[in-house]
Amino acid sequence: MELWTILRDIVLLLGASLMVGGVFSRFGxxxxxxxxxxxxxxxxxxxxxxxxxxxxxxxxxxxGVALLLFSLGLEFSVERLKKLGAKPLLGGxxxxxxxILLAFAGARLFGLGGKESIAFGAMIALSSTAVVLRILSERGEVEMPHGRNCLGVLxxxxxAVVPLALLMTILGGEGSAGEVLWNIGRLLLMAGGLIVGLMxxxxxAVLTLGTLTLHRNRExxxxxxxxxxxxxxxxxxEAGISPxxxxxxxxxxxxxxxxxxxxxxDISPLQVVLLTLFFGAAGMVADPIWIVKNGHIVALVVAALIIGKLLVIWVIFALLGQTTRVSVATGLCLAQVGEFAFVLGSIGRISGVVTEDTYALVVSxxxxxxxLSAFLVPAAPRLGNWVANLTGAQRQTADDTSERTPPPDVAIIGFGPAGQIAARPLVDKGLRVTIIELNQVGVRKAQQLGFHAEIGDATQSDVLEHARxxxxxxxxxxxxxxxxxMTILKHVRRNAPFVHVIVRSRYEVHTDDFLIAxxxxxxxxxxxxxxxxAGHLHQWLTTQEPEFEPPSRASVL
Structure with missing residues (x-):
């Protein structure tokens, strides 16, 4: 298809998303x-x-989904990923x-064949990474207990997408057992090589960029x-793994x-655009006429899926020692069918194991x-509290209260000579101090003093928000x-109206502007x-015998 035709369609979809999304946002x-x-x-x-x-x-x-996971990966370093623990991964x-087992049993009850019932279970087993993590990130709940559970499960x-895709191919009767085992081994080797290569x-790249001055080379x-x-x-x-x-x-x-x-x-604007295209493209997969004609079947299946996945995840995490509040909230967040259902369904159609009606039902x-997830995910913590109160379970535990690391007490934006002088009283005071600086020399200096330091352009509100x-x-x-x-001050005042703000003004003429802001x-x-x-001049004038003295290093202001 011609490039300009694709560009027109992208602009049209983004424009419609802007207007319709704005209407929904306007109504909360x-x-x-x-x-x-x-x-x-x-x-x-x-x-x-x-x-x-x-x-x-x-x-x-x-x-867009790839960039969403990339930005979340930036939040979860190897050390922080270890803090997730084994429970979310085991629960996933x-x-x-x-x-898959429960969906297989249900599909068999409704008359589907054995292979198609397994394929149906594989398609609905996965949840939506894009929907869940997007909403949790917007609400700042990724680091809460149910958010960490969701991340581990997702x-x-x-x-699991790779083995499930192989399962769909096997159900279609393509490939011998030896070929399947060879494909699995090849994927594992390629995955290991990919991780080593990325490391x-x-x-x-970090060592190379570390030698650069970022405020001169921001691009x-x-x-x-x-x-x-x-x-x-x-x-x-290319390695056959989930991008x-x-x-x-x-x-x-x-x-x-x-x-x-x-x-x-830096990647946030591009991520927003691509994710918007993702959700628009997901909407284009659905057939509203088919959904209306088969509304009762779709409604029954959706209700069964949401309730069923909620109960499954609730029970699993309860058995793993999670509280009722957290288990229920996790289950409700993950109770939808994910975007990989489209991919697995397409493989199933090509291999002949999934009929057109089953595919249309799963897509719908x-x-x-x-x-529904746009409403259910924000309500998950409230439902968790309600169920915990209803069942007499403890509403909050010590694990719940330590959901996030403590925020900084003081933040210094800019760690040149002025920032370093301002930070002197904070050394060894036991305060949590965060430094935001573009120059890596300043970052290293802050870290030597025992402060938490991040490279970032504080004129971008995302940087301030991420640093809390x-x-x-x-x-x-x-x-x-x-x-x-002034830009930084306005961002701070917009997001933190009650924080105490001290500003350095290079010229006296700008003092009133900062006070008004x-x-x-x-x-x-x-x-x-x-x-x-004036102080040094006064000291010189008060000496008994003011004589000319050659300037020394100690007298330099």
Whole structure:
């Protein structure tokens, strides 16, 4: 298809998503529902057919899921991933197996054949990585107990995509047992080689970027982020592994570097655009006419899937020692059918194990569950509390209260000479101090003093939000450039209206501007220099015999 035709369709889908998503957001609902509606209206069966390049857009949109997992990988370094523990991963494996078994039994009761019943279970066993993690990230709940459970289960499900795809091929009767075993072994070897390669490449890239001054070469971090995230997704796809899983591994390997915060902010706009395309493309898969004609069947299947997956996950995590509140919240978050149902269903159709009606039913149930997830995921903690109270279970445990690491007490933005002088009283005071700095020399200096330091451009609100500056008690802005300092101050005031803010003003003329913008204290360079000069001049005048002395290093101001 011609490039400009695809571009027109992308712009049309994004424009419709903007308007419809804005309407839903205006009424307090998730814009994801609007994106799905926009796709259903513009493309696919039963629509007005305003978009003809559905498959091309769908292929591009898959990169949005990869970038979402890449940015989440930046949040979860290897050390933080270990803190997830074995329970979420074990719960994910148990959930996939148990859901397939129960779905198989249910499909057999409704008359499906043995192979098709297994295929049906495989398609509905997985949840939606894009929907769940997008909503949890927006609500800041990824690090809560149910958020950590969801992340572990979704990662396990992404790993399960490969064996489930092989299962669909085997059910279709293609390939001997030896060929299947060879394919599995080949995938495992390629996956191991991919992880080792990503580890080496990311370490080399970080060492290379570490020699650069980022405030002079900001475009390099953007290019580095895109090449790493999308390159890992491509390499994973070539290896026959989930692209989203490969992108997560790449992000996780970079998560312990000082560049993580800035990279996450740099890819955020591209991630938003591609994810919007993903949800629009998902909407185009559905046939609204088929859904209306078979509404009673779709409604019954969706209800059975949501309730069934909720109960399965609830029981699994309860057996693993999780509280009722957390187990129920995790189950409700993961109670939808994921986007990989489309992929597995396509493989099943090609291999002849899945009929057109079964595929249409699973796709329709997936889309409807997407819609419902926009309402169910935000309500998950409340439902967990309600069930815990109803069953007499303890509503909150020690594990629940330690959901997140403590926020910083003080943040210093800019760690040049002024920032370092301002930080002197904070050394060895037992305070949690975060430093945001673009120059890696300043970051190393802050780390030597025992402070937590991140490389980032604080004029981007994403950087401030990721560093949790809205939870600080005090923020010191030492950036010398007036416009940059004003932008940072406005971001801080918008997201943290009650935090105490101290601003450095290079010129006296800008002092009133900072005070009007919301600074509590403004310290001017000119005033400080003038007072220092006046003090030394007064000291010289009060000496009994003021004589000329050659300047020494000690007398330099």
């Amino acid at each position: 609902q998730s814009p994801i529902v609007g994106y799905l509606f926009a796709g259903m209206m513009l493309g696919g069966p039963g629509s007005i057919h305003a978009i003809g390049s559905e498959h091309e857009i769908e292929a591009i949109a898959e990169l 494996m148990s959930q996939v197996v148990l859901t 990662l396990t499900q992404d790993i 080496l490449l990311t370490k080399i 390099l971090t953007v290019i580095f982020a895109v090449v790493t995230g999308l390159g890992a997704a491509w390499a994973s796809h 989203a899983l490969g992108a997560f591994v790449a992000g996780m390997l970079l998560g312990s570097s000082a560049f993580a915060t800035q990279i996450r902010a 149930a997936s889309i409807v569950s997407f819609f 500056l809205h939870e600080c008690k005090a923020i010191v802005i030492t950036v010398p450039h007036h416009q940059s300092a 919301g600074a509590h204290v403004v310290t001017g360079d000119e005033q400080q220099v003038g007072e220092s000069l």
